[in-house]
Amino acid sequence: MADEVILLDFWPSMFGMRVRVALAEKGIKYEYREEDLRNKSQLLLKMNPVHKKIPVLIHNGKPICESLIIVQYIDEVWNDRAPILPSDPYQRAQARFWADFVDKKVHDAGRKIWTTKGEEKEAAKKEFIDVLKVLEEQLGDKPYFGGDHFGFVDISLITYYSWFSAYEIFGEFSIEAHCPKLIAWAKRCLQKKSVSETLPDGKKIHGFINDMRKKLGVE
Amino acid sequence: MVDVKLHGAWASPFSCRVVWALKLKGIPYENIEEDLPNKSKLILQYNPIHKKIPVLVHGRKPICESTIIIEYIDETWPQNPLLPSDPYQRALARFWVKFAEDKGFAVWTLFRSSGEEQEKAKNESLESLRTIEEHGLGNKKFFGGEEIGIVDIAFGWMSLWLGIIEEIVGVKLLEAHLFPRLYAWTKNFKEVPVIKQNLPDCHELLLLFKGVREQALGSSSSSSS
Numbered sequence: 001m002a003d004e005v006i007l008l009d010f011w012p013s014m015f016g017m018r019v020r021v022a023l024a025e026k027g028i029k030y031e032y033r034e035e036d037l038r039n040k041s042q043l044l045l046k047m048n049p050v051h052k053k054i055p056v057l058i059h060n061g062k063p064i065c066e067s068l069i070i071v072q073y074i075d076e077v078w079n080d081r082a083p084i085l086p087s088d089p090y091q092r093a094q095a096r097f098w099a100d101f102v103d104k105k106v107h108d109a110g111r112k113i114w115t116t117k118g119e120e121k122e123a124a125k126k127e128f129i130d131v132l133k134v135l136e137e138q139l140g141d142k143p144y145f146g147g148d149h150f151g152f153v154d155i156s157l158i159t160y161y162s163w164f165s166a167y168e169i170f171g172e173f174s175i176e177a178h179c180p181k182l183i184a185w186a187k188r189c190l191q192k193k194s195v196s197e198t199l200p201d202g203k204k205i206h207g208f209i210n211d212m213r214k215k216l217g218v219e
Numbered sequence: 220m221v222d223v224k225l226h227g228a229w230a231s232p233f234s235c236r237v238v239w240a241l242k243l244k245g246i247p248y249e250n251i252e253e254d255l256p257n258k259s260k261l262i263l264q265y266n267p268i269h270k271k272i273p274v275l276v277h278g279r280k281p282i283c284e285s286t287i288i289i290e291y292i293d294e295t296w297p298q299n300p301l302l303p304s305d306p307y308q309r310a311l312a313r314f315w316v317k318f319a320e321d322k323g324f325a326v327w328t329l330f331r332s333s334g335e336e337q338e339k340a341k342n343e344s345l346e347s348l349r350t351i352e353e354h355g356l357g358n359k360k361f362f363g364g365e366e367i368g369i370v371d372i373a374f375g376w377m378s379l380w381l382g383i384i385e386e387i388v389g390v391k392l393l394e395a396h397l398f399p400r401l402y403a404w405t406k407n408f409k410e411v412p413v414i415k416q417n418l419p420d421c422h423e424l425l426l427l428f429k430g431v432r433e434q435a436l437g438s439s440s441s442s443s444s
Contacts, residue, residue: 050318050354064310066317076306089294093282100284101268134268
């Protein structure tokens, strides 16, 4: 019986992108369904009644929610190719730790850059750069966070790259100036089809954020 | 030489999670009690990012964050599994562990605040309890089914620490008539022998937490370490 894989998603979401990258890495065919977050589908509300959020992966009728949990699920089910998590338990714990760090720190700091002004914005910029510097240090001289192979932590962070140029424009700063190794890592990841064919162009994200700022009344 | 060391704190529910996981699997370990206001240099070395306990050190390798530690323990010592073997069930378990992590802090906010902030935290906590009872536990005895698992361990703080907070703050959250299944779960959870034998002393905890709340309300800023 062929697998039925449906992804409920929203094109600018860096969380949704993580799942798209993972599916592409594994070469899994799936149906992409765009959600209008102001008018969520009955399917989304039924499949994620607790949070009512995207992304939701529906595999043969069963929903899996939360992007990093979905990525781990994909890795465990399609375990015959392109491993995403390492096989060693200690390395897996390290990967989970750093993906958790990305989740806890990058999103909120980034969001504050385009939703605040003045002093608050400057503080957000500093926090964002500090977080990226910690990640850059963790990367060290490895080609990927996963070592020689693109993996779980890489997937958790690379999807923010499409948002970077928007952060830079609204924050009036250059991420590359502060974290050159991290940008080099991002460009290395973009050489992979699974990443380059998933991440939207930075300009599109910038346009999206412009619209959001108007709606939120941030100017 | 004991290969497994746990840097923890007796009163911490996060620390207890790891104790329960180790005991359920029968893993011998050395417990190193950390004085939280004066963390040892080792903690700062093992967990430079968050500087928090618990930290499990296996051989010379440190693992941080309680739920990550539990997955590590489960993968390293496969007896008495704490996560299901089926990938879909594992994803569900991880979903509820994350829910416990993300939503649990509302109760701690309630504990450390007063007035409007406390009222808001109380409503958020009640909402979370409703969700857990209806969607998480359902009609099961334990979150893990017939036996406790990682989700039960993640929610373990509700079996003791929640009651302590309710008593000190004078706010009832987990009431039997409102949340019958969750209430029954707290009783069943505490009866599991490993849990029963590894809960902090109620009175000691009450005393400690009373002091923490006094301090929290006494300080003018609402931020905490």
